[in-house]
Amino acid sequence: xxxxxxxxxxxxxxxxxxxxxxxxxxxxxxxxxxxxxxxxxxxxxxxxxxxxxxxxxxxxxxxxxxxxxxxxxxxxxxxxxxxxxxxxxxxxxxxxxxxxxxxxxxxxxxxxxxxxxxxxxxxxxxxxxxxxxxxxxxxxxxxxxxxxxxxxxxxxxxxxxxxxxxxxxxxxxxxxxxxxxxxxxxxxxxxxxxxx
Amino acid sequence: xxxxxxxxxxxxxxxxxxxxxxxxxxxxxxxxxxxxxxxxxxxxxxxxxxxxxxxxxxxxxxxxxxxxxxxxxxxxxxxxxxxxxxxxxxxxxxxxxxxxxxxxxxxxxxxxxxxxxxxxxxxxxxxxxxxxxxxxxxxxxxxxxxxxxxxxxxxxxxxxxxxxxxxxxxxxxxxxxxxxxxxxxxxxxxxxxxxxxxxxxxxxxxxxxxxxxxxxxxxxxxxxx
Ligand SMILES: Nc1ncnc2c1ncn2[C@@H]1O[C@H](COP(=O)(O)OP(=O)(O)OP(=O)(O)O)[C@@H](O)[C@H]1O
Ligand SMILES: [Mg+2]
Numbered sequence: 001x002x003x004x005x006x007x008x009x010x011x012x013x014x015x016x017x018x019x020x021x022x023x024x025x026x027x028x029x030x031x032x033x034x035x036x037x038x039x040x041x042x043x044x045x046x047x048x049x050x051x052x053x054x055x056x057x058x059x060x061x062x063x064x065x066x067x068x069x070x071x072x073x074x075x076x077x078x079x080x081x082x083x084x085x086x087x088x089x090x091x092x093x094x095x096x097x098x099x100x101x102x103x104x105x106x107x108x109x110x111x112x113x114x115x116x117x118x119x120x121x122x123x124x125x126x127x128x129x130x131x132x133x134x135x136x137x138x139x140x141x142x143x144x145x146x147x148x149x150x151x152x153x154x155x156x157x158x159x160x161x162x163x164x165x166x167x168x169x170x171x172x173x174x175x176x177x178x179x180x181x182x183x184x185x186x187x188x189x190x191x192x193x194x195x196x
Numbered sequence: 197x198x199x200x201x202x203x204x205x206x207x208x209x210x211x212x213x214x215x216x217x218x219x220x221x222x223x224x225x226x227x228x229x230x231x232x233x234x235x236x237x238x239x240x241x242x243x244x245x246x247x248x249x250x251x252x253x254x255x256x257x258x259x260x261x262x263x264x265x266x267x268x269x270x271x272x273x274x275x276x277x278x279x280x281x282x283x284x285x286x287x288x289x290x291x292x293x294x295x296x297x298x299x300x301x302x303x304x305x306x307x308x309x310x311x312x313x314x315x316x317x318x319x320x321x322x323x324x325x326x327x328x329x330x331x332x333x334x335x336x337x338x339x340x341x342x343x344x345x346x347x348x349x350x351x352x353x354x355x356x357x358x359x360x361x362x363x364x365x366x367x368x369x370x371x372x373x374x375x376x377x378x379x380x381x382x383x384x385x386x387x388x389x390x391x392x393x394x395x396x397x398x399x400x401x402x403x404x405x406x407x408x409x410x411x412x413x414x415x416x417x418x419x420x421x
Binding site: 004005007110111112137140141143144147148151181184185187188189190191192193194 | 240243245265268269272273275277279280281282283284285286289292293294297323325326327341342345
């Protein structure tokens with residue numbers, strides 16, 4: 001879901017990050033008032049159209065959806081068992097629209113623009129003790145380090161498998177690695193001038 | 197100029213540096229020593245990332261205990277592992293990270309980022325995720341992102357240890373071409389030999405200090421006895 005910027009010249013890329021985030025928020029809220037499969041299907045089509053306008057190839061868009069598929073399927077099956085097929089389809093459609101739109105925003109917005117927006121939105125809260133630069137840094141670090149953590153997890157798991165170990169025992173070395181990474185990262189941020 | 201006055205450093209009750217006094221004025225100084233001898237600890241004291249348990253570290257007259265922020269602007273630090281040093285998701289954004297705190301205009305920053313991308317052969321990777329770069333490119337990016345903020349001193353902690361031969365040469369060439377004062381922690385004795393002065397650490401004290409050939413001979417002798 002934490003896809004990265006996909007370079008292209010398009011009106012979607014040119015739109016201000018704040019506007020895109022506002023649309024995402026509005027659609028995200030509005031979705032829960034739409035209760036028809038056909039209407040949500042139409043919304044999905046519009047989202048697909050937005051991808052086309054943004055010149056994001058279908059291959060790239062679908063690749064970004066893949067990681068959420070297991071979760072999506074689990075949710076749909078749970079709904080199917082608990083409430084019946086109509087709700088299951090509705091819920092599946094809503095999640096799909098949300099994830100696809102969120103991905104589209106990240107694919108067409110540079111992280112720096114996103115962070116600037118987050119910081120601008122939070123600036124009025126400064127008197128309440130909110131530090132906008134810190135929140136911005138947190139957003140950046142999340143996007144930067146999720147793939148790194150995933151790589152580490154894969155490595156540790158592979159090393160365990162190579163030694164014939166099974167189960168969840170790889171979690172301890174992974175935790176240690178992650179803590180070490182966090183510690184080093186703290187020094188690096190400080191060395192590079194910190195968030196303020 | 198960086199001055200250390202009778203610097204001790206402990207981690208809890210583990211004494212790592214025991215009474216180091218040095219005046220670092222030469223343009224290029226290398227620090228060598230066995231694993232655990234205290235090189236990284238010493239390096240981190242130089243820009244106030246660590247504060248001495250006792251004693252004093254001063255950079256151009258500023259004390260790391262009082263002026264940490266100002267000192268970190270002067271003293272750039274390059275870590276062994278670029279994976280922890282690169283903070284922002286893409287190459288250009290990471291180059292911009294340090295600049296943001298220097299009060300430059302957006303245009304001026306963009307110009308500096310573009311110049312740095314070209315200078316370090318990273319212009320093809322401007323918007324690429326940093327984690328997809330090769331190890332050598334990551335280290336080049338980490339160094340470029342420090343240089344872009346125009347520090348007057350640079351501390352490198354084993355900058356070539358994780359690199360293959362071609363990248364080691366590339367980073368070495370970059371470091372030897374720098375005009376800033378350089379303090380370089382390394383296990384690469386050929387690289388150390390290019391410095392003006394080599395300091396050998398052993399169990400947290402200065403074992404030898406002087407011209408490269410003499411210091412390196414002393415270091416080699418120490419560990420072949
Ligand atoms: N954060 C820490 N907490 C506790 N002990 C530490 C910490 N960092 C380092 N040490 C210990 O201090 C000693 C010196 O470590 P330091 O990293 O300075 O050595 P080094 O010369 O850089 O070694 P290397 O060549 O392996 O990088 C080691 O015994 C190490 O285990
Ligand atoms: Mg070290």
